[in-house]
Amino acid sequence: MTEASLTHDFQYSNARHQAESAISGMWLFLASEVLFFGPLFLAWIYSRHWNQSGFDEGARQTDLMLGTVNTVILLTSSLAYSAGVAFIEAGNRRRLIQCCVIAWLLGAAFLVVKFGIEWRHDFSKGLFPGPEFAIVGPLRDGAQLFFVFYFLGTALHGLHMFVGLILVGWIIVRAREFSPGYYTPVSVVGLYWSFVDMVWIILYPLIYLVGRGP
Amino acid sequence: MSQRLRHLLLGWALLLVLLAIEFGLSLTPLDRLARTLVLIPAVLMAGIVATIFMELGRGPEAPRLFAVAGLLWVAILLGLGSLDPMTRIVYHVQTPNPTSVSHDFPEPGSERPSRR
Amino acid sequence: MSVTDLHTEKSYLTDGFTLRSWLLTTDHKRIALLYLGSITLFFFVGGLAAALIRYNLIVPEGMIGSAETYNKLFTMHGVVMVWFFLIPAIPVTLGNFLVPLMLGARDLAFPRLNLASWYLFVLAGIVALYSVVAGGVDTGWTFYTPLTSAYSKGHVVATVVAIFIAGFSSIATGLNFIITIHQLRAPGMTWYKMPVFLWSLYATSVILVLATPVLAMTLLLLAFERIFHIGVFDPAIGGDPLLFQHLFWFYSHPAVYVMILPGFGVISEIVPAFSSKTLFGYKFVVWASISIAVISFLVWGHHMFVAGTSLYSALVFSILSFMVAVPSAIKVFNWIGTMHNGFIRFDAPMLYAIGFIGLFTMGGLTGLFVAALAADVHLTQTYFVVAHFHYVMVGGMVSAFFAGLHFWWPKITGRLYPEMWGRAGAVIMFLGFNLTFFPQFLLGYLGMPRRYHSYPPEFQVLNVLSSAGATVLAVGYLLPLAYLTWSLLYGKRASANPWNATGLEWKTQSPPLTENFISTPVVTDPPYHYPRPEVAQHHD
Numbered sequence: 001m002t003e004a005s006l007t008h009d010f011q012y013s014n015a016r017h018q019a020e021s022a023i024s025g026m027w028l029f030l031a032s033e034v035l036f037f038g039p040l041f042l043a044w045i046y047s048r049h050w051n052q053s054g055f056d057e058g059a060r061q062t063d064l065m066l067g068t069v070n071t072v073i074l075l076t077s078s079l080a081y082s083a084g085v086a087f088i089e090a091g092n093r094r095r096l097i098q099c100c101v102i103a104w105l106l107g108a109a110f111l112v113v114k115f116g117i118e119w120r121h122d123f124s125k126g127l128f129p130g131p132e133f134a135i136v137g138p139l140r141d142g143a144q145l146f147f148v149f150y151f152l153g154t155a156l157h158g159l160h161m162f163v164g165l166i167l168v169g170w171i172i173v174r175a176r177e178f179s180p181g182y183y184t185p186v187s188v189v190g191l192y193w194s195f196v197d198m199v200w201i202i203l204y205p206l207i208y209l210v211g212r213g214p
Numbered sequence: 215m216s217q218r219l220r221h222l223l224l225g226w227a228l229l230l231v232l233l234a235i236e237f238g239l240s241l242t243p244l245d246r247l248a249r250t251l252v253l254i255p256a257v258l259m260a261g262i263v264a265t266i267f268m269e270l271g272r273g274p275e276a277p278r279l280f281a282v283a284g285l286l287w288v289a290i291l292l293g294l295g296s297l298d299p300m301t302r303i304v305y306h307v308q309t310p311n312p313t314s315v316s317h318d319f320p321e322p323g324s325e326r327p328s329r330r
Numbered sequence: 331m332s333v334t335d336l337h338t339e340k341s342y343l344t345d346g347f348t349l350r351s352w353l354l355t356t357d358h359k360r361i362a363l364l365y366l367g368s369i370t371l372f373f374f375v376g377g378l379a380a381a382l383i384r385y386n387l388i389v390p391e392g393m394i395g396s397a398e399t400y401n402k403l404f405t406m407h408g409v410v411m412v413w414f415f416l417i418p419a420i421p422v423t424l425g426n427f428l429v430p431l432m433l434g435a436r437d438l439a440f441p442r443l444n445l446a447s448w449y450l451f452v453l454a455g456i457v458a459l460y461s462v463v464a465g466g467v468d469t470g471w472t473f474y475t476p477l478t479s480a481y482s483k484g485h486v487v488a489t490v491v492a493i494f495i496a497g498f499s500s501i502a503t504g505l506n507f508i509i510t511i512h513q514l515r516a517p518g519m520t521w522y523k524m525p526v527f528l529w530s531l532y533a534t535s536v537i538l539v540l541a542t543p544v545l546a547m548t549l550l551l552l553a554f555e556r557i558f559h560i561g562v563f564d565p566a567i568g569g570d571p572l573l574f575q576h577l578f579w580f581y582s583h584p585a586v587y588v589m590i591l592p593g594f595g596v597i598s599e600i601v602p603a604f605s606s607k608t609l610f611g612y613k614f615v616v617w618a619s620i621s622i623a624v625i626s627f628l629v630w631g632h633h634m635f636v637a638g639t640s641l642y643s644a645l646v647f648s649i650l651s652f653m654v655a656v657p658s659a660i661k662v663f664n665w666i667g668t669m670h671n672g673f674i675r676f677d678a679p680m681l682y683a684i685g686f687i688g689l690f691t692m693g694g695l696t697g698l699f700v701a702a703l704a705a706d707v708h709l710t711q712t713y714f715v716v717a718h719f720h721y722v723m724v725g726g727m728v729s730a731f732f733a734g735l736h737f738w739w740p741k742i743t744g745r746l747y748p749e750m751w752g753r754a755g756a757v758i759m760f761l762g763f764n765l766t767f768f769p770q771f772l773l774g775y776l777g778m779p780r781r782y783h784s785y786p787p788e789f790q791v792l793n794v795l796s797s798a799g800a801t802v803l804a805v806g807y808l809l810p811l812a813y814l815t816w817s818l819l820y821g822k823r824a825s826a827n828p829w830n831a832t833g834l835e836w837k838t839q840s841p842p843l844t845e846n847f848i849s850t851p852v853v854t855d856p857p858y859h860y861p862r863p864e865v866a867q868h869h870d
Contacts, residue, residue, distance in 0.1 A: 009441075010436055011430070011435055011436040011437040011438070011514060012514075017513065020513065021439050021512075021513045021514075025439065025505060028505050028508060028539060032501055032505070032540065032542070032543045033543065035540050035544050036547050038543075038547070039544055039548055039551065039577045040547060042576070043551065043562050043573060046569075046573045047562060047568065050568055129561070130558075141567045141568030142568055144561060144567065144568070145561055145562065145569065148561060148562060152551075152560070
């Protein structure tokens, strides 16, 4: 498939020009997403600063094993999808689909572990902020604020994962259209998927590791 | 192609190593402020995802500019934004009864009390 | 036969007459007009609120009588004007129309995203109007906690949802402009050959893309605080109300530069054209714009000097706030340097531009007063601050918007507006504006607080002057509405370049074809290559 025969929208000079613009556009969007999560991290800083003991006590109630397992799942999912991009770049559509399916399944597994298992467990331990919050006494305020951050942060991340699953699914469905000459949507979705992984990479220590001191 | 796959696997392995370091660091008895250093491996992990998985080094140059801008600006938000609480002088007030203050005011449109 | 001689009926305006061809258009020029209609509507909604505010303040006890109603009025005025007029105005109308034309491109990088951004804007506007009709909100456009999170009985959540949606419209526009400027410049159009208007929009877009998401999360946190009492802003359970203010102003201060930077860009186009002289210090103007975009993110704490932040952080923000004035001042010197020894034509766009330079300078200098910590303790929360920001926003940005609207009106509509009426409108607006807002500097210095529905009797004279000025100002706004609309049907037809200005947009017909250019232009000239030969013979 020659470059000349590849189609592109009328405002672009050629297909590669358009692909470059799409990739740049997604990176710019991801930069804005960094700033979207930023205030949540500032809230973490403030809440921990004003209520350090309680905040860390809250952190100690999290399930370190589930959190770490989920981290490994996401890192592997990102690896799988990136491999898929490399495969279609080399012309192997079959491997693209396989990699995307693996990435998708790992992503779905993350959501099941996080919301099906971990959250349910947290609720049963009374860790949802509100009048029935399980931790009482002088550590209550900080611990409750920790769990506000925890539930809000994981919910927003989970929402982004859910959108990502739809996008990856869309790539799988459209896989027949892609070739080494045209796979821009695959790359663009891959950027988004890896970014959602990056958000978790930052959330993970903030939730499971920092407060877990002796 | 196989070189690319090798790079990806190497990246993934590096990520797991950093995860282990991060995990191990969190188990050591660091004081409460120093515990935040556990974020350093996390930031490095993010860097590996950006460069190896997302190929930030390859391709058009605008993405690199955008990525740096995103990082710089979130650093401004978190850094300059933390300056105030870190340097505020706190005058502690005796709180006679922590619940007494809040119950005087009606909640807009909600039936259940907002405080404990 | 050049393109300027052609009088063709075919243009983007004749390319489809159905509602569908407008509502489903991806043509950046049509989208610009869709936006123009929307923001004009919101300008008059916000203006109506302003009229009622000034009406109320004619007598010391307040004509309207109800403090709560008054609070809702100034809140609505602020919310509508900030998010539904000032922030979008120049970028989505003049920007959308001109960015591809000035670059020599056929459209923006992402035309469908552009259309989506308009629909998001309209949706946000509907939610905002619903909130107003349902009873409004009384917290001020700044939504400070704990008033908003715990005590206000107004429709806080509906209003913040509206702003949240409008924010995504902003981000989409900014993203589109940045990618377009990076990727779709015509052959020969290097970065330093771009008109300053494009650099200004680039700087504006950087702020839109990086600051607006912070607002989105902040409003989300506020909504959760209000509905679920999560506590991040509640000191009684470990939260910090100042966290809200830090997050809110992290966005809202750069946001005011979103409002003024496109205005700077417009002025930088108009002053060289009507002085028949190249822009003085092009690179200074360019890098001043970029510096403003960057430094604007470092000064937000100056809105919180008396809020209870640490003195140390207040000092840092005060020093940084003085720094941000420098690039703006550089631009003023550059405009004046452009006019110096130029051949000045006092058409309406230039009258608005000259007014802008004066009014913006006043507003900018008074910003320094409030940036000084000690002075701000006296001036904060008074009418001095209100006058300061209206000088830069209304005296500055709105003047620039009208300047640009008049300058590019022939290009956008293919019609000339009646010049005498244009000049009259500019003068009336200038006079009305000063009469409205100058007394407010005095009121603030004398101690009249802002956001109060009533005031001590000794302030009445100045308040009445201000309200009288508002009537004149209203005439200044209604006049262009009338004659610009008139010109759509009865105005003289415009040639491709009625002002004899430089820039790629003037090389194509008025109004342009849908695809902008018959063939992709190749750029060889530097920007602002004035004087253009045809004008030189006017010199004596």
